[in-house]
Amino acid sequence: MAEVLLPLYALMAFMLIAAIIAVETRDLLSSVLCLGAVGFGLALVDLLLKAPDLALTQVVVEIIAVVLLIRAVVAREDTTEESLSDTPHVAFVGMVVGAIVIAAFVCFQQLVPFAKPLMTMGEAYLRSGELTGAKNQVTAVLLDFRAYDTLGEATVIFAAIIGCYALLRTRGRIGNRR
Amino acid sequence: MGMIHEFFPYVLCVLLFAVGLYAIAVKKNLIKIIIGVMLIHNATSLFLVLVGYRMPETGESAAPIITRALSGEEFFRQSVDPVPQALVLTAIVIGLSVVALMVVMAVRLHEKYGTFDLTRIRKLRG
Numbered sequence: 001m002a003e004v005l006l007p008l009y010a011l012m013a014f015m016l017i018a019a020i021i022a023v024e025t026r027d028l029l030s031s032v033l034c035l036g037a038v039g040f041g042l043a044l045v046d047l048l049l050k051a052p053d054l055a056l057t058q059v060v061v062e063i064i065a066v067v068l069l070i071r072a073v074v075a076r077e078d079t080t081e082e083s084l085s086d087t088p089h090v091a092f093v094g095m096v097v098g099a100i101v102i103a104a105f106v107c108f109q110q111l112v113p114f115a116k117p118l119m120t121m122g123e124a125y126l127r128s129g130e131l132t133g134a135k136n137q138v139t140a141v142l143l144d145f146r147a148y149d150t151l152g153e154a155t156v157i158f159a160a161i162i163g164c165y166a167l168l169r170t171r172g173r174i175g176n177r178r
Numbered sequence: 179m180g181m182i183h184e185f186f187p188y189v190l191c192v193l194l195f196a197v198g199l200y201a202i203a204v205k206k207n208l209i210k211i212i213i214g215v216m217l218i219h220n221a222t223s224l225f226l227v228l229v230g231y232r233m234p235e236t237g238e239s240a241a242p243i244i245t246r247a248l249s250g251e252e253f254f255r256q257s258v259d260p261v262p263q264a265l266v267l268t269a270i271v272i273g274l275s276v277v278a279l280m281v282v283m284a285v286r287l288h289e290k291y292g293t294f295d296l297t298r299i300r301k302l303r304g
Binding site for chain 2: 009061098121
């Protein structure tokens with residue numbers, strides 16, 4: 001137990017610190033890079049928690065997201081001023097977020113304890129090796145038992161691509177007809 | 179192994195969620211808000227992976243992949259839950275497409291208004 005918990009706490013503390021720096025630092029480029037640190041920390045946690053498929057996907061997704069954000073941030077001047085006039089507002093939001101954390105602290109004591117999952121459905125999926133012939137049970141769930149999930153995922157991705165194309169195209173804008 | 183370890187990883191996860199929520203609620207910069215959304219997304223997927231993790235009474239916990247070294251009853255006893263992992267795998271990719279769409283919107287707004295500042299973007303003009 002302890003050999004998992006120690007690196008888990010260390011990595012999660014690293015992710016928390018990187019997240020706070022990402023939110024609070026002034027320079028947008030450093031903030032994006034700190035977000036990348038959070039994502040790669042998450043990939044390491046996935047490896048630690050025996051989810052190698054998730055770790056691979058997380059690394060790829062994080063690289064793409066950070067490249068996109070860097071592309072958006074570099075060479076665009078940032079003129080945002082964080083004014084001090086709305087400090088009461090900030091304090092109020094801080095109190096609400098703190099209340100959520102305290103509520104979570106109370107609620108999670110009622111949840112299934114860490115490292116002892118219920119496995120009602122998971123047990124059946126694990127024993128389905130003869131049904132699907134798959135060695136990797138995660139892909140068996142994805143592509144055999146819940147293939148409609150993957151279909152919906154593909155739909156969402158294509159919708160997002162169409163949205164990006166519609167927003168970024170320069171032809172057909174009202175300004176440059178003719 | 180004390181009582182606190184039974185739920186403390188979840189609490190750290192919610193702290194990460196709270197940092198993202200704070201960024202979305204307080205920050206005026208569009209990029210900071212996108213970062214907040216990504217933090218919330220990371221925290222949620224981390225929470226689901228944590229819920230699915232299993233430490234058997236004897237032996238090591240194993241990834242849900244059948245190998246020569248580990249199969250049969252031993253595998254069923256030691257493997258972690260594959261269902262949350264499959265769901266999170268879908269959610270991660272959807273999160274990437276959502277973030278890509280948000281980044282494109284931020285870039286278009288910067289093209290039009292010359293700033294990422296939400297208080298100035300709010301002033302509508304043609």
